[in-house]
Amino acid sequence: MTEIESQDPPTFESEHTKPAGKPGLFNGSTRHGLLGDLSLRHPWDIPLFAVGVLITCLLFVAWVGAVVFIIYMAATGKWSSIQPAFEGESADGGLSNPYSPISIGIQLFVAFMLIPWVLWIARALMYAQLRASGVRMSPTQFPEGYRMVAEAAEQFGMRRVPDAYVLSGNGMINAFAAGHGYRRFVCVYSDLFEVGGKVRDPEALRFVIAHEVGHHAAGHTSYFRLLFSNFMMRIPILGKALSRAQEYTADNYGYAHVPEGAPGTMALLSGGKYLNAHVNVHELADRAATEKGLWIHLVNLSVTHPVITWRAHALRDRSKPGRMWLRPKNRIFEPYLPAGSTFSGKYPTPEEALALLDRARAEGHVIGEEQFGRFPFGQSYPEPQQMRPLQVRQPSAEAANPLVSRKPGAH
Numbered sequence: 001m002t003e004i005e006s007q008d009p010p011t012f013e014s015e016h017t018k019p020a021g022k023p024g025l026f027n028g029s030t031r032h033g034l035l036g037d038l039s040l041r042h043p044w045d046i047p048l049f050a051v052g053v054l055i056t057c058l059l060f061v062a063w064v065g066a067v068v069f070i071i072y073m074a075a076t077g078k079w080s081s082i083q084p085a086f087e088g089e090s091a092d093g094g095l096s097n098p099y100s101p102i103s104i105g106i107q108l109f110v111a112f113m114l115i116p117w118v119l120w121i122a123r124a125l126m127y128a129q130l131r132a133s134g135v136r137m138s139p140t141q142f143p144e145g146y147r148m149v150a151e152a153a154e155q156f157g158m159r160r161v162p163d164a165y166v167l168s169g170n171g172m173i174n175a176f177a178a179g180h181g182y183r184r185f186v187c188v189y190s191d192l193f194e195v196g197g198k199v200r201d202p203e204a205l206r207f208v209i210a211h212e213v214g215h216h217a218a219g220h221t222s223y224f225r226l227l228f229s230n231f232m233m234r235i236p237i238l239g240k241a242l243s244r245a246q247e248y249t250a251d252n253y254g255y256a257h258v259p260e261g262a263p264g265t266m267a268l269l270s271g272g273k274y275l276n277a278h279v280n281v282h283e284l285a286d287r288a289a290t291e292k293g294l295w296i297h298l299v300n301l302s303v304t305h306p307v308i309t310w311r312a313h314a315l316r317d318r319s320k321p322g323r324m325w326l327r328p329k330n331r332i333f334e335p336y337l338p339a340g341s342t343f344s345g346k347y348p349t350p351e352e353a354l355a356l357l358d359r360a361r362a363e364g365h366v367i368g369e370e371q372f373g374r375f376p377f378g379q380s381y382p383e384p385q386q387m388r389p390l391q392v393r394q395p396s397a398e399a400a401n402p403l404v405s406r407k408p409g410a411h
Contacts, residue, residue, distance in 0.1 A: 022159070022182075028159065028182065029158055029159060029160070029179075029182075029184055029216050029217065029219065029221075029222070030156060030157045030158055030159065030216075030217045030219075031157040031159065032157055032217070034219070035219075036217060036218045036219050037156070037157070037217065037218075040214070040218070040249065040252040040253055040256055041218060041249050041252070042245045042246075042248040042249045042252065042321050042322065043321050044241065044242075044245040044248075044321075044324050045218070045242075045245040045246060045248075045249045048232075048238065048241055048242040048245055049225065049228075049229055049242060051232060051238065051242075052228055052229035052231070052232030052233075052238075052242060053228045053229075055231050055232050055235070056227075056228045056229075056230070056231050056232070059112075059231060060112075063109070063112050066109070067109065115227075115230065116227060119223070119226060119227055119230065120223070123178065123179065123180040123223065124180050126178055126180070127178070127179075127180040127183065127185060130163075130165045130167065130185060130187055131165075133167065134165030134166060134167045134187065135165060135166040135167075136163065136164070136165055137149065137164040137165065137166065142166060142193075144196065144202075145164065145166070145188070145193065145196060145205070145209070146164060148196075148205065148206050148209045148210075149161060149162060149164045149186065149209055149213060151257075152206075152209055152210040152213040152214075152253075152257050153213055155256075155257055156213060156214065156216075156217035156253060156257075157217065158184075158213070158216065158217060160182075160184070162177070162183075162184040162185050162186050162213060162216055163183065163184070163185035163186070164185065164186050164187075164188070164209075165185065165186070165187045165188070166187075166188055166189075166190055166193050167187050167188070167189055167190065168189070168190050169189030169190045169191035169192065170191075171191055172189055172191060173189060173191050173192045173268065173269065173272065173273060174189045174192065175187060175188045175189060175192055175208050175209070175211075175212050176212065177212040177213070177215040177216055177220070177221050178221055179216070179221040179222070179223070181223075184216045184221060186209065186212040186213060186216075188205075188208065188209065188212075191273060192205070192208060192268070192273070193205065194273070195268060195273050195276075200273075201261075201264040201268065201276065201387060203258055203260050203261035203264055204261050204264030204265045204267075204268050204276075205261075206257070206258045206261050207254045207255075207257070207258050207261030207262060207264070207265045208254070208261075208265055210253055210254040210256075210257035210258055210261075211250045211251060211253060211254035211265075212250070213253070214249065214250040214251075214252070214253025214254060214257075215246065215249075215250045215253075217253060218246070218249050218250065218253065220246050220249070220250070229242060237301055240301065240302060240303060240304055241301075241324060241325075243304035243305070244300075244303070244304065244305060244306050244322075244324060245324065247304075247305050247306055247311075248306060248311075248314065248321065248322035248324075251311065251314065251315060251322070255315060255318070260388075262315040262316075263281040263315075263388065263391045263392050264276065264387070264388065264391065265315075266279070266281050266284060266285075266308065266311065266312040266315060267279035267281055267284075267391045269308060270284060270308045270312075276387075276391075277387045277390050277391065278390060278391075279391060280390075280391065280392075280393065280395045281312055281316070281391050281392055282316070282332060282333060282392060282393075282394070282395050283333070283335070283395040283396075284308070284309055284312045285309065285312040285313040285315075285316045285317075285331075286313075286331040286332060286333055286335065286395075287309045287335075287339070288307075288309040288310045288312065288313035288323075288327055288328050289313070289327065289328050289329050289330055289331040290331060290335060290339040291309065291327070291339050291340055291341060292327060292339065292341045293341040296327065296341070297325075297326070297327065300325075300327075301325075306322055306323075310322065310323050310327065310328065313328050314328075317330065331399055332398060332399060333394065333395055333396045333397065333398055333399055334396050334397045334398070334399050335395075335396060336356050336359075336360060336396055337356070360396070363396075363397070365393075365394065365395055365396055
Protein backbone atom coordinates (compact mmCIF):
# COMPACT_ATOMS: atom_id res chain seq x y z
CA MET A 1 0.00 0.00 0.00
CA THR A 2 1.29 3.42 -0.92
CA GLU A 3 1.42 5.86 1.96
CA ILE A 4 1.85 9.59 1.83
CA GLU A 5 5.12 10.58 3.37
CA SER A 6 4.85 12.49 6.61
CA GLN A 7 5.75 16.13 6.10
CA ASP A 8 7.45 18.02 8.87
CA PRO A 9 5.49 21.07 10.00
CA PRO A 10 7.27 24.30 10.88
CA THR A 11 8.95 24.11 14.25
CA PHE A 12 8.17 26.43 17.13
CA GLU A 13 10.19 27.20 20.20
CA SER A 14 8.37 26.21 23.37
CA GLU A 15 10.03 29.04 25.28
CA HIS A 16 9.36 32.43 23.70
CA THR A 17 12.05 35.02 24.10
CA LYS A 18 9.61 37.91 24.16
CA PRO A 19 7.63 38.48 27.36
CA ALA A 20 3.90 37.91 27.19
CA GLY A 21 3.01 41.51 27.95
CA LYS A 22 -0.49 42.91 27.57
CA PRO A 23 -2.66 42.54 24.46
CA GLY A 24 -2.77 45.58 22.19
CA LEU A 25 -5.24 47.12 19.76
CA PHE A 26 -3.85 45.61 16.55
CA ASN A 27 -3.49 41.83 16.80
CA GLY A 28 -2.10 42.10 20.29
CA SER A 29 -3.17 38.51 20.88
CA THR A 30 0.25 37.13 19.96
CA ARG A 31 3.90 38.02 20.27
CA HIS A 32 4.23 37.99 16.48
CA GLY A 33 2.97 41.54 15.97
CA LEU A 34 0.52 43.07 13.54
CA LEU A 35 0.99 40.62 10.64
CA GLY A 36 1.31 37.51 12.79
CA ASP A 37 3.42 34.55 11.68
CA LEU A 38 3.82 35.10 7.94
CA SER A 39 5.10 31.55 7.39
CA LEU A 40 1.63 30.23 8.22
CA ARG A 41 -0.46 32.88 6.51
CA HIS A 42 -2.10 32.09 3.17
CA PRO A 43 -0.73 34.34 0.38
CA TRP A 44 -4.17 35.82 -0.33
CA ASP A 45 -4.99 36.57 3.31
CA ILE A 46 -3.30 39.97 3.68
CA PRO A 47 -3.84 41.26 0.08
CA LEU A 48 -7.58 40.65 0.25
CA PHE A 49 -7.78 42.24 3.67
CA ALA A 50 -5.87 45.23 2.27
CA VAL A 51 -8.58 45.54 -0.39
CA GLY A 52 -11.15 45.54 2.40
CA VAL A 53 -9.28 48.32 4.20
CA LEU A 54 -9.11 50.32 0.97
CA ILE A 55 -12.85 49.93 0.37
CA THR A 56 -13.64 51.00 3.93
CA CYS A 57 -11.36 54.03 3.67
CA LEU A 58 -12.92 55.08 0.35
CA LEU A 59 -16.40 54.82 1.83
CA PHE A 60 -15.26 56.85 4.82
CA VAL A 61 -13.81 59.53 2.55
CA ALA A 62 -17.05 59.61 0.57
CA TRP A 63 -19.03 59.89 3.80
CA VAL A 64 -16.85 62.76 5.06
CA GLY A 65 -17.11 64.47 1.67
CA ALA A 66 -20.90 64.29 1.76
CA VAL A 67 -20.97 65.77 5.27
CA VAL A 68 -18.61 68.60 4.30
CA PHE A 69 -20.67 69.30 1.17
CA ILE A 70 -23.92 69.57 3.11
CA ILE A 71 -22.36 71.82 5.76
CA TYR A 72 -20.78 74.07 3.12
CA MET A 73 -24.00 74.42 1.13
CA ALA A 74 -25.99 75.20 4.25
CA ALA A 75 -23.43 77.71 5.55
CA THR A 76 -23.20 79.61 2.27
CA GLY A 77 -26.94 79.74 1.74
CA LYS A 78 -26.71 77.75 -1.48
CA TRP A 79 -28.74 74.84 -0.16
CA SER A 80 -32.02 76.49 -1.10
CA SER A 81 -31.01 76.46 -4.76
CA ILE A 82 -30.57 72.70 -4.85
CA GLN A 83 -33.06 71.76 -2.15
CA PRO A 84 -35.89 70.91 -4.60
CA ALA A 85 -33.61 68.52 -6.47
CA PHE A 86 -32.66 66.75 -3.25
CA GLU A 87 -36.14 66.65 -1.77
CA GLY A 88 -37.96 65.68 -4.93
CA GLU A 89 -41.35 66.84 -6.10
CA SER A 90 -43.35 64.82 -3.60
CA ALA A 91 -45.91 66.65 -1.54
CA ASP A 92 -44.19 65.15 1.46
CA GLY A 93 -40.75 66.24 0.27
CA GLY A 94 -37.75 66.78 2.46
CA LEU A 95 -37.38 65.00 5.77
CA SER A 96 -41.05 64.06 5.90
CA ASN A 97 -40.51 61.82 2.88
CA PRO A 98 -38.34 58.84 3.89
CA TYR A 99 -37.62 58.07 0.23
CA SER A 100 -36.30 61.49 -0.70
CA PRO A 101 -32.55 61.76 -1.40
CA ILE A 102 -31.88 63.94 1.65
CA SER A 103 -33.69 61.53 3.99
CA ILE A 104 -31.82 58.55 2.58
CA GLY A 105 -28.57 60.47 2.96
CA ILE A 106 -29.28 61.18 6.62
CA GLN A 107 -30.15 57.53 7.22
CA LEU A 108 -26.90 56.40 5.63
CA PHE A 109 -25.01 58.97 7.68
CA VAL A 110 -26.47 57.65 10.94
CA ALA A 111 -25.97 54.03 9.87
CA PHE A 112 -22.30 54.64 9.09
CA MET A 113 -21.82 56.23 12.50
CA LEU A 114 -23.51 53.29 14.22
CA ILE A 115 -21.57 50.47 12.53
CA PRO A 116 -18.63 50.43 15.01
CA TRP A 117 -21.03 50.40 17.95
CA VAL A 118 -23.27 47.73 16.45
CA LEU A 119 -20.23 45.51 15.85
CA TRP A 120 -19.01 46.07 19.40
CA ILE A 121 -22.42 45.25 20.89
CA ALA A 122 -22.84 42.15 18.70
CA ARG A 123 -19.48 40.77 19.88
CA ALA A 124 -20.38 41.54 23.49
CA LEU A 125 -23.71 39.72 23.19
CA MET A 126 -22.12 36.69 21.53
CA TYR A 127 -19.58 36.41 24.34
CA ALA A 128 -22.28 36.92 26.96
CA GLN A 129 -24.43 34.19 25.40
CA LEU A 130 -21.59 31.70 25.65
CA ARG A 131 -20.79 32.71 29.21
CA ALA A 132 -24.46 32.30 30.14
CA SER A 133 -25.26 29.09 28.24
CA GLY A 134 -22.05 27.24 27.38
CA VAL A 135 -20.03 24.76 29.39
CA ARG A 136 -16.69 26.37 30.08
CA MET A 137 -13.56 24.24 29.68
CA SER A 138 -11.26 24.53 32.67
CA PRO A 139 -8.64 22.55 34.60
CA THR A 140 -11.52 20.71 36.31
CA GLN A 141 -14.16 20.60 33.54
CA PHE A 142 -13.20 18.98 30.25
CA PRO A 143 -9.51 19.36 31.18
CA GLU A 144 -8.39 17.39 28.11
CA GLY A 145 -10.03 19.92 25.84
CA TYR A 146 -8.69 22.86 27.83
CA ARG A 147 -5.20 21.38 27.60
CA MET A 148 -5.55 21.27 23.80
CA VAL A 149 -6.46 24.97 23.80
CA ALA A 150 -3.59 25.89 26.12
CA GLU A 151 -1.00 23.88 24.17
CA ALA A 152 -2.05 25.45 20.86
CA ALA A 153 -1.98 28.92 22.43
CA GLU A 154 1.51 28.29 23.80
CA GLN A 155 2.85 27.05 20.47
CA PHE A 156 1.36 29.97 18.51
CA GLY A 157 2.76 32.60 20.87
CA MET A 158 -0.56 33.76 22.30
CA ARG A 159 -0.27 36.26 25.14
CA ARG A 160 -3.32 34.81 26.89
CA VAL A 161 -5.10 31.46 26.61
CA PRO A 162 -8.50 32.00 24.97
CA ASP A 163 -11.65 31.09 26.83
CA ALA A 164 -13.10 27.81 25.56
CA TYR A 165 -16.71 26.62 25.68
CA VAL A 166 -18.70 23.55 24.71
CA LEU A 167 -22.16 24.29 23.33
CA SER A 168 -24.93 21.84 22.49
CA GLY A 169 -24.74 21.28 18.75
CA ASN A 170 -28.05 19.45 18.27
CA GLY A 171 -26.40 17.23 15.68
CA MET A 172 -24.35 19.97 14.01
CA ILE A 173 -20.57 19.63 13.74
CA ASN A 174 -19.06 23.07 14.05
CA ALA A 175 -16.62 25.27 15.95
CA PHE A 176 -15.83 28.97 15.80
CA ALA A 177 -13.55 31.63 17.21
CA ALA A 178 -14.45 35.19 18.17
CA GLY A 179 -13.56 37.90 20.63
CA HIS A 180 -14.71 40.93 22.55
CA GLY A 181 -12.33 43.69 23.52
CA TYR A 182 -8.97 42.07 24.22
CA ARG A 183 -10.63 38.81 25.22
CA ARG A 184 -10.64 35.84 22.85
CA PHE A 185 -12.70 32.67 22.96
CA VAL A 186 -13.37 29.49 21.03
CA CYS A 187 -16.55 27.45 20.98
CA VAL A 188 -16.79 23.78 20.05
CA TYR A 189 -20.16 22.19 19.45
CA SER A 190 -20.81 19.11 21.56
CA ASP A 191 -21.21 16.78 18.58
CA LEU A 192 -17.71 17.65 17.45
CA PHE A 193 -16.25 17.74 20.95
CA GLU A 194 -17.28 14.16 21.71
CA VAL A 195 -15.06 12.96 18.86
CA GLY A 196 -12.03 13.92 20.94
CA GLY A 197 -12.20 10.98 23.32
CA LYS A 198 -9.29 8.56 23.40
CA VAL A 199 -11.44 5.85 21.81
CA ARG A 200 -12.47 8.09 18.93
CA ASP A 201 -10.16 10.58 17.18
CA PRO A 202 -8.53 13.01 19.62
CA GLU A 203 -6.07 14.25 17.00
CA ALA A 204 -8.95 15.47 14.85
CA LEU A 205 -10.35 17.48 17.75
CA ARG A 206 -6.87 18.79 18.51
CA PHE A 207 -6.59 19.94 14.88
CA VAL A 208 -9.97 21.70 15.02
CA ILE A 209 -9.07 23.50 18.24
CA ALA A 210 -5.68 24.51 16.83
CA HIS A 211 -7.49 25.78 13.73
CA GLU A 212 -9.71 28.01 15.87
CA VAL A 213 -6.84 29.23 18.04
CA GLY A 214 -5.01 29.90 14.76
CA HIS A 215 -7.73 32.37 13.81
CA HIS A 216 -6.86 34.31 16.96
CA ALA A 217 -3.12 34.06 16.36
CA ALA A 218 -3.55 35.35 12.80
CA GLY A 219 -5.59 38.32 14.01
CA HIS A 220 -8.78 37.25 12.22
CA THR A 221 -10.93 37.94 15.29
CA SER A 222 -9.52 41.40 16.00
CA TYR A 223 -12.18 44.10 16.35
CA PHE A 224 -10.39 46.42 13.95
CA ARG A 225 -9.89 43.69 11.35
CA LEU A 226 -13.61 42.92 11.41
CA LEU A 227 -14.44 46.62 11.31
CA PHE A 228 -12.27 47.28 8.25
CA SER A 229 -13.41 44.13 6.42
CA ASN A 230 -17.10 44.51 7.25
CA PHE A 231 -18.07 46.20 3.99
CA MET A 232 -15.94 43.90 1.85
CA MET A 233 -17.61 40.82 3.32
CA ARG A 234 -20.81 42.01 1.63
CA ILE A 235 -19.24 42.25 -1.82
CA PRO A 236 -19.90 39.15 -3.96
CA ILE A 237 -16.87 36.97 -4.66
CA LEU A 238 -14.37 39.22 -2.83
CA GLY A 239 -15.94 38.85 0.60
CA LYS A 240 -16.18 35.07 0.32
CA ALA A 241 -12.61 34.93 -1.02
CA LEU A 242 -11.26 36.73 2.05
CA SER A 243 -13.10 34.27 4.28
CA ARG A 244 -11.66 31.28 2.39
CA ALA A 245 -8.14 32.70 2.61
CA GLN A 246 -8.56 33.06 6.37
CA GLU A 247 -9.74 29.45 6.64
CA TYR A 248 -6.69 28.24 4.72
CA THR A 249 -4.50 30.25 7.10
CA ALA A 250 -6.19 28.66 10.11
CA ASP A 251 -5.70 25.22 8.53
CA ASN A 252 -2.00 26.01 8.26
CA TYR A 253 -1.94 26.69 11.98
CA GLY A 254 -3.78 23.44 12.64
CA TYR A 255 -1.35 21.49 10.48
CA ALA A 256 1.66 23.14 12.12
CA HIS A 257 0.37 22.05 15.52
CA VAL A 258 -0.85 18.53 14.77
CA PRO A 259 -0.29 17.36 11.16
CA GLU A 260 -1.49 13.85 11.98
CA GLY A 261 -4.93 15.29 12.77
CA ALA A 262 -5.52 16.66 9.27
CA PRO A 263 -6.87 13.43 7.66
CA GLY A 264 -9.19 12.78 10.59
CA THR A 265 -10.54 16.33 10.45
CA MET A 266 -11.32 16.11 6.74
CA ALA A 267 -12.99 12.73 7.28
CA LEU A 268 -15.01 14.14 10.17
CA LEU A 269 -16.18 17.25 8.31
CA SER A 270 -17.15 15.27 5.22
CA GLY A 271 -18.51 12.03 6.69
CA GLY A 272 -19.70 13.05 10.13
CA LYS A 273 -18.86 11.68 13.56
CA TYR A 274 -20.05 8.12 12.84
CA LEU A 275 -18.87 7.51 9.26
CA ASN A 276 -15.58 9.40 9.56
CA ALA A 277 -13.54 6.22 10.00
CA HIS A 278 -14.52 5.01 6.53
CA VAL A 279 -13.96 8.21 4.57
CA ASN A 280 -10.95 7.66 2.33
CA VAL A 281 -9.18 11.00 2.49
CA HIS A 282 -6.95 10.21 -0.52
CA GLU A 283 -9.99 9.60 -2.69
CA LEU A 284 -11.61 12.74 -1.30
CA ALA A 285 -8.54 14.85 -2.06
CA ASP A 286 -8.05 13.38 -5.55
CA ARG A 287 -11.57 14.45 -6.51
CA ALA A 288 -10.42 18.07 -6.20
CA ALA A 289 -8.43 17.42 -9.37
CA THR A 290 -10.89 15.20 -11.21
CA GLU A 291 -14.11 17.13 -10.53
CA LYS A 292 -13.89 19.99 -13.00
CA GLY A 293 -16.10 22.43 -14.84
CA LEU A 294 -17.63 25.89 -14.50
CA TRP A 295 -20.22 24.91 -11.91
CA ILE A 296 -17.63 23.52 -9.51
CA HIS A 297 -15.75 26.81 -9.63
CA LEU A 298 -18.93 28.84 -9.15
CA VAL A 299 -19.73 26.78 -6.05
CA ASN A 300 -16.26 27.47 -4.69
CA LEU A 301 -16.62 31.21 -5.33
CA SER A 302 -19.91 31.30 -3.43
CA VAL A 303 -18.81 29.74 -0.13
CA THR A 304 -17.02 31.13 2.93
CA HIS A 305 -14.97 27.96 3.51
CA PRO A 306 -12.95 26.10 0.89
CA VAL A 307 -14.96 23.23 -0.56
CA ILE A 308 -14.00 20.06 1.29
CA THR A 309 -12.29 18.35 -1.66
CA TRP A 310 -10.01 21.35 -2.30
CA ARG A 311 -9.38 21.69 1.42
CA ALA A 312 -8.40 18.04 1.77
CA HIS A 313 -6.11 18.37 -1.24
CA ALA A 314 -4.41 21.44 0.28
CA LEU A 315 -3.77 19.60 3.56
CA ARG A 316 -2.27 16.63 1.69
CA ASP A 317 -0.05 18.54 -0.75
CA ARG A 318 1.85 20.98 1.45
CA SER A 319 4.11 22.30 -1.31
CA LYS A 320 1.53 24.86 -2.46
CA PRO A 321 -1.04 27.08 -0.79
CA GLY A 322 -4.67 26.04 -0.87
CA ARG A 323 -6.38 26.89 -4.15
CA MET A 324 -8.53 30.02 -4.12
CA TRP A 325 -9.81 30.37 -7.68
CA LEU A 326 -8.91 27.37 -9.85
CA ARG A 327 -9.01 23.69 -8.93
CA PRO A 328 -5.77 21.77 -8.35
CA LYS A 329 -4.75 19.46 -11.20
CA ASN A 330 -2.63 16.84 -9.50
CA ARG A 331 -3.84 13.53 -8.12
CA ILE A 332 -2.27 10.33 -6.89
CA PHE A 333 -4.66 7.49 -7.68
CA GLU A 334 -6.73 6.32 -10.63
CA PRO A 335 -10.44 6.50 -9.76
CA TYR A 336 -12.75 3.58 -10.41
CA LEU A 337 -15.58 5.88 -11.46
CA PRO A 338 -15.64 8.79 -13.93
CA ALA A 339 -15.88 12.34 -12.60
CA GLY A 340 -19.28 13.99 -12.32
CA SER A 341 -18.31 16.48 -15.01
CA THR A 342 -18.13 13.77 -17.70
CA PHE A 343 -21.00 12.83 -19.98
CA SER A 344 -23.34 10.10 -18.79
CA GLY A 345 -22.21 7.76 -21.56
CA LYS A 346 -19.04 7.07 -19.56
CA TYR A 347 -20.95 6.08 -16.44
CA PRO A 348 -20.99 2.33 -15.74
CA THR A 349 -24.01 0.19 -16.45
CA PRO A 350 -25.40 -1.83 -13.52
CA GLU A 351 -23.46 -4.87 -14.72
CA GLU A 352 -20.26 -2.84 -15.02
CA ALA A 353 -20.76 -1.28 -11.59
CA LEU A 354 -21.13 -4.71 -9.98
CA ALA A 355 -18.01 -5.86 -11.81
CA LEU A 356 -16.12 -2.80 -10.49
CA LEU A 357 -17.18 -3.67 -6.94
CA ASP A 358 -15.83 -7.21 -7.34
CA ARG A 359 -12.64 -5.90 -8.91
CA ALA A 360 -12.00 -3.37 -6.12
CA ARG A 361 -12.42 -6.08 -3.50
CA ALA A 362 -10.20 -8.48 -5.43
CA GLU A 363 -7.48 -5.82 -5.70
CA GLY A 364 -7.55 -5.31 -1.94
CA HIS A 365 -8.92 -1.77 -1.94
CA VAL A 366 -12.04 -2.56 0.11
CA ILE A 367 -12.13 -3.21 3.83
CA GLY A 368 -14.44 -6.10 4.54
CA GLU A 369 -16.00 -4.79 7.76
CA GLU A 370 -19.32 -3.00 8.23
CA GLN A 371 -19.20 0.52 6.81
CA PHE A 372 -22.55 1.98 7.83
CA GLY A 373 -21.50 3.59 11.08
CA ARG A 374 -18.39 2.58 12.96
CA PHE A 375 -19.68 3.72 16.32
CA PRO A 376 -23.28 2.54 16.80
CA PHE A 377 -24.78 2.92 20.26
CA GLY A 378 -23.99 0.09 22.62
CA GLN A 379 -21.08 -1.25 20.58
CA SER A 380 -17.50 -1.39 21.79
CA TYR A 381 -15.20 1.24 20.30
CA PRO A 382 -12.08 0.11 18.46
CA GLU A 383 -8.69 1.58 19.18
CA PRO A 384 -8.11 4.89 17.34
CA GLN A 385 -4.93 3.48 15.82
CA GLN A 386 -7.18 1.32 13.63
CA MET A 387 -9.01 4.33 12.24
CA ARG A 388 -6.26 6.33 10.55
CA PRO A 389 -5.08 3.45 8.29
CA LEU A 390 -8.65 3.20 7.02
CA GLN A 391 -8.77 6.89 6.22
CA VAL A 392 -5.44 7.02 4.37
CA ARG A 393 -5.43 3.58 2.74
CA GLN A 394 -4.77 3.31 -0.99
CA PRO A 395 -8.21 3.68 -2.65
CA SER A 396 -7.15 2.38 -6.07
CA ALA A 397 -4.14 1.93 -8.32
CA GLU A 398 -1.65 4.78 -8.45
CA ALA A 399 -1.90 7.14 -11.39
CA ALA A 400 0.79 6.88 -14.04
CA ASN A 401 1.98 10.43 -13.29
CA PRO A 402 0.81 11.37 -9.81
CA LEU A 403 2.41 14.83 -9.99
CA VAL A 404 2.01 15.34 -6.27
CA SER A 405 4.87 17.06 -4.51
CA ARG A 406 5.55 15.82 -1.02
CA LYS A 407 7.91 18.55 0.04
CA PRO A 408 7.32 19.86 3.55
CA GLY A 409 5.94 23.33 3.91
CA ALA A 410 3.60 25.49 5.89
CA HIS A 411 1.05 26.07 3.17
